[in-house]
Amino acid sequence: MTGPELIAAAFDAAREEGRAALMPYMMAGYPDRETSSAVAAAYAESADLVELGIPFSDPLADGPTIHAAATAALEAGASMDTAIEICEEIAERLPVVFMVYANMVLAHGGAEEFARRALDAGACGAIVPDLPLEEAEPVRAAFDAAGLALVPLVAPTTPAERRARICAAARGFVYVVSTVGTTGERDELPAELAELVAATKAEAEVPVAVGFGIGTPRQAAQVGEIADGAIIGSRLVRAAEEADAAEAVGSFLRETRDALVSG
Amino acid sequence: MSAVEERFGPYGGRYVPETLISALDELTAAWAEAREDPAFRERLALLHRDFVGRPTPLYRAERLSERVGKTVYLKREDLAHTGAHKINNAVGQVLLAQRMGKPRIIAETGAGQHGVATATACALLGLECVVYMGSEDIRRQKPNVERMGLLGAEVVPVEAGARTLKEAVSAAIRDWVANVATTHYVIGSAVGPAPFPALVRDLQTVIGEEAREQALAAEGELPGRVIACVGGGSNSIGIFTPFVEDAAVELIGVEAAGEGLDSDRHGASLGKGTTGVLHGSLSSIIADEEGQILEAHSVSAGLDYPGVGPEHAWLRDTGRASYVSVTDAQALDAFKLLCRLEGIIPALESSHAIAWLLENGGGDGYDVICLSGRGDKDLAEVLSL
Numbered sequence: 001m002t003g004p005e006l007i008a009a010a011f012d013a014a015r016e017e018g019r020a021a022l023m024p025y026m027m028a029g030y031p032d033r034e035t036s037s038a039v040a041a042a043y044a045e046s047a048d049l050v051e052l053g054i055p056f057s058d059p060l061a062d063g064p065t066i067h068a069a070a071t072a073a074l075e076a077g078a079s080m081d082t083a084i085e086i087c088e089e090i091a092e093r094l095p096v097v098f099m100v101y102a103n104m105v106l107a108h109g110g111a112e113e114f115a116r117r118a119l120d121a122g123a124c125g126a127i128v129p130d131l132p133l134e135e136a137e138p139v140r141a142a143f144d145a146a147g148l149a150l151v152p153l154v155a156p157t158t159p160a161e162r163r164a165r166i167c168a169a170a171r172g173f174v175y176v177v178s179t180v181g182t183t184g185e186r187d188e189l190p191a192e193l194a195e196l197v198a199a200t201k202a203e204a205e206v207p208v209a210v211g212f213g214i215g216t217p218r219q220a221a222q223v224g225e226i227a228d229g230a231i232i233g234s235r236l237v238r239a240a241e242e243a244d245a246a247e248a249v250g251s252f253l254r255e256t257r258d259a260l261v262s263g
Numbered sequence: 264m265s266a267v268e269e270r271f272g273p274y275g276g277r278y279v280p281e282t283l284i285s286a287l288d289e290l291t292a293a294w295a296e297a298r299e300d301p302a303f304r305e306r307l308a309l310l311h312r313d314f315v316g317r318p319t320p321l322y323r324a325e326r327l328s329e330r331v332g333k334t335v336y337l338k339r340e341d342l343a344h345t346g347a348h349k350i351n352n353a354v355g356q357v358l359l360a361q362r363m364g365k366p367r368i369i370a371e372t373g374a375g376q377h378g379v380a381t382a383t384a385c386a387l388l389g390l391e392c393v394v395y396m397g398s399e400d401i402r403r404q405k406p407n408v409e410r411m412g413l414l415g416a417e418v419v420p421v422e423a424g425a426r427t428l429k430e431a432v433s434a435a436i437r438d439w440v441a442n443v444a445t446t447h448y449v450i451g452s453a454v455g456p457a458p459f460p461a462l463v464r465d466l467q468t469v470i471g472e473e474a475r476e477q478a479l480a481a482e483g484e485l486p487g488r489v490i491a492c493v494g495g496g497s498n499s500i501g502i503f504t505p506f507v508e509d510a511a512v513e514l515i516g517v518e519a520a521g522e523g524l525d526s527d528r529h530g531a532s533l534g535k536g537t538t539g540v541l542h543g544s545l546s547s548i549i550a551d552e553e554g555q556i557l558e559a560h561s562v563s564a565g566l567d568y569p570g571v572g573p574e575h576a577w578l579r580d581t582g583r584a585s586y587v588s589v590t591d592a593q594a595l596d597a598f599k600l601l602c603r604l605e606g607i608i609p610a611l612e613s614s615h616a617i618a619w620l621l622e623n624g625g626g627d628g629y630d631v632i633c634l635s636g637r638g639d640k641d642l643a644e645v646l647s648l
Contacts, residue, residue: 057555058429058541060436061280067423080553102278103540107554130278130540155282157443162284180282181441 002147003124004206006095007172010048011207011228019260020224021048023209024253025099025233027069028052028086029078031241036078038246040086044093046253051127051211051231052090054083056101061129063184065234080104084121091122097151097172098126102135111142118148125149125172133166140169149173154200156180156192167203173229176200176210184234185215189222197226217252217259224260232256265299267291269457272580274547274573277456278540279436286443291458293363298465303362310354311469314387315344317351319470321477321631326604327617331624336481337607337634338474338502345380347610347636348470348498353380353449355466357388360447367391367446371435373400373428374564374640375407376610377451382416384449392416395434399426400564407640425558428568432542452495453572456543460572467501474631475505487628488513491635492615493586494530494566496575498635503584513585516575517619519561520588528560532571533579533586541570547579562591562644563611565636593618598638598645610636611644 001009014021024047029036043050055073059066073082087096098118105114105128118126125148131139136150143150149172154163157180167174178193179186193210201208210223211231223230235252242248269275269291277287297303311317319339328335340348353370360368368390372378378394385392394411398420401408411418424430432450439448453463471489478486489506491499493516506512521529529535529549536547541556549557549569559569578584589597594611597618601609609617613635620632638645 057424057557058433060433060542061440063437071423074555101540101554103548103550103556104554106545107537107539107550108552129280130543132277132279132281132284135276135278153281155280155284157282157285159285166281177280177282180443182280182437 004149004172006124007049007097007149010095011173014048015228017261020227021209021229022253022257022260023047023049023051023229023231024236025051025053025231026240027066027073027237028054028083029076030055030069030073030237032076033078033082035240035245036086037089039240039249040090042246042250043253044090045250046257047094049095049097050090051099052083052087052096054080054098054100054104056104059101061182063182063234065237066183069237084117087121087123095124096122097124100126100128102128102131105139111139115142115146115148119146123148125151127151127153127175129153133162133169136169140171143171151175153177156190156196160199163200164203167200170204170206173207173209174200174204175231176208176227178210178212178214181212183212186213189213189219194226217256220256221259230260267295267458268461271574271577274545274576275457275460276545277543278545279456279543280440282440283443287456287458289363293359294458294462297359297362307355307358310358315350315354316342317469318473319343321474321481323481324605327601330604331620333624333626334629335620336478336629336631338470338631340470340498340633340635341607341609341637345376345383346639347376347380348467348501349377349380349451350383351469351501352451352463352466352497353377353384356447356449356462357381357384357390361388361390363447365445365447367442368449369393369395369435369438369446370449371395371428371431371451373431373567375400375404375411376565376636376640378416378418379407379410381449382411382414385416386414393438394418395421395431395438397421397426397428397431400428403564403644404640428564429556436542452497453500453574454495454542454544454570460544460574463497464500464504464574467497468504470498470501470633471503471505474502478631482629485509485512486631487626488515488630490515490517490616490620490630491633492517492566492612493533493571493575494568494612495570496572498633500572500574502633507583514578514583515619516584516586517615518586518588519563519566519615520590521560523590524588530559530561530566530568531588532569533575534588544573546571546573547576562594563615565610565612566615587619589615589618595645595648597621607634608638609634610638611641612636
């Protein structure tokens with residue numbers, strides 16, 4: 001199966017269980033290589049898909065938690081190779097979607113070379129948070145040719161007409177950014193989110209997942225009521241810092257999965 | 264209305280989070296309209312004349328000319344209000360933000376010149392001002408931090424990375440992502456996502472327009488060479504632009520070679536860079552082969568940046584401008600020399616342009632050098648070396 005097909009199958013399987021898909025994020029190589037593998041293994045137990053962050057020096061879309069994790073991962077020696085290895089560890093059990101900044105896709109052989117490496121590692125696709133619609137075409141063409149999904153983002157500030165064009169070019173799923181701002185936990189999800197998700201679902205032929213600001217099982221369940229998937233990042237990056245990281249992320253994910261089921 | 268350029272050859276573009284796209288569209292439309300609106304242009308021209316002190320002189324530097332064996336003119340941006348060309352852009356953008364109804368201004372600053380200029384423009388026009396500055400730069404540039412405070416701006420220390428300009432830009436962009444409805448980001452150089460490179464160039468082109476007219480009036484012919492330092496590249500693009508169509512005029516940008524181009528401590532994004540994305544545009548940047556952005560180095564904080572404006576990358580590729588570099592040591596020597604020869608204390612940034620001239624005198628015609636700022640801010644740094 002191609003990347004987009006594997007992603008679709010993962011959303012379908014969750015839907016058949018009557019719940020939204022659970023897509024946790026992790027930073028490759030954070031807090032260190034070994035713990036990162038343990039976190040990946042814990043994700044494979046409870047998640048439906050995994051969003052795997054490739055550490056980058058200048059992550060503009062990320063708030064303080066993930067920014068600091070990227071800096072620490074790089075200082076601990078993490079690289080593109082680390083992300084490839086972690087991807088290989090997870091990909092046999094779950095679809096992996098990279099979260100990677102544009103410069104790392106364009107550097108070093110360009111999008112074709114990135115797609116080749118991602119495909120070899122078993123990845124299904126990538127989210128490139130600083131590659132908006134107008135810049136995405138060459139990368140999407142390279143991904144399409146390789147059978148990888150280039151997952152686009154929709155924000156609360158995206159005008160309706162533009163949102164329709166983004167949905168039309170979507171592969172894998174559409175990533176709805178819940179709040180205006182960078183990644184990170186929030187006390188409340190915005191009231192307008194349901195409307196944004198409904199509008200996006202009406203326009204997209206692929207599933208719609210929500211990320212940014214989801215930090216509790218209750219918030220994930222709220223998102224599960226309106227969207228096809230919930231993405232959890234900063235909260236789990238914090239959990240990965242605990243002494244028993246695998247247990248910390250594992251218990252949070254089990255709790256969140258239960259909340260999505262009963263949601 | 265003519266379109267505001269988003270690309271310069273393959274360079275430029277808008278590599279930013281989706282959240283910012285509608286604000287960039289709004290800014291592009293507002294600038295396309297404002298730059299052709301006679302009322303806006305008149306207001307800006309009056310502020311240039313009465314507040315900034317434009318036109319700045321084109322000064323024939325006699326003793327420097329004698330030293331290098333040809334006639335040299337200095338475009339005296341150091342005499343503009345707040346002491347550097349940065350004020351041209353800051354006043355223009357804050358005026359534009361006011362026109363767009365944005366009550367809050369954010370900016371980044373390295374050495375503090377752009378922060379002071381933006382704080383000044385905000386005080387003038389009564390807008391709230393927040394300036395992001397690396398904590399290492401705050402330590403090095405205390406007087407400018409105090410100036411911004413006096414002008415009513417809030418200076419927010421940035422602790423990430425090397426705690427210098429690159430991280431300050433990132434922090435400002437993150438603030439903008441979160442507060443985009445109420446806030447305009449006054450970027451300080453001809454970098455960033457479109458329309459910023461074109462917007463900043465348009466606002467700095469006043470340097471070149473004045474210089475071209477003044478040079479023709481003084482010499483009756485165009486200069487042989489126009490020389491300016493290049494960090495992000497705003498003073499250089501400002502003075503180059505009106506000469507681009509004058510094919511016989513050589514355009515020379517001088518980058519920071521820091522401790523040497525063969526060391527890993529330099530700021531030569533064009534001379535030693537690779538094509539990549541930094542802070543929202545595709546340009547020539549200093550990055551490793553995986554795409555991680557590297558720290559730049561220069562004795563001058565304004566050239567200590569691992570990227571450069573996308574239009575410069577295109578001028579380099581097309582061969583219309585050439586880009587050279589000088590080391591920290593050469594720039595420091597030129598700094599001291601200009602103080603003694605001309606009674607002008609230049610900014611360390613501008614000293615790079617002087618330093619290149621000192622080693623490359625002679626030839627036909629005469630030269631115009633952009634003296635982008637004054638060096639008072641650099642005294643502590645220079646005297647400590």
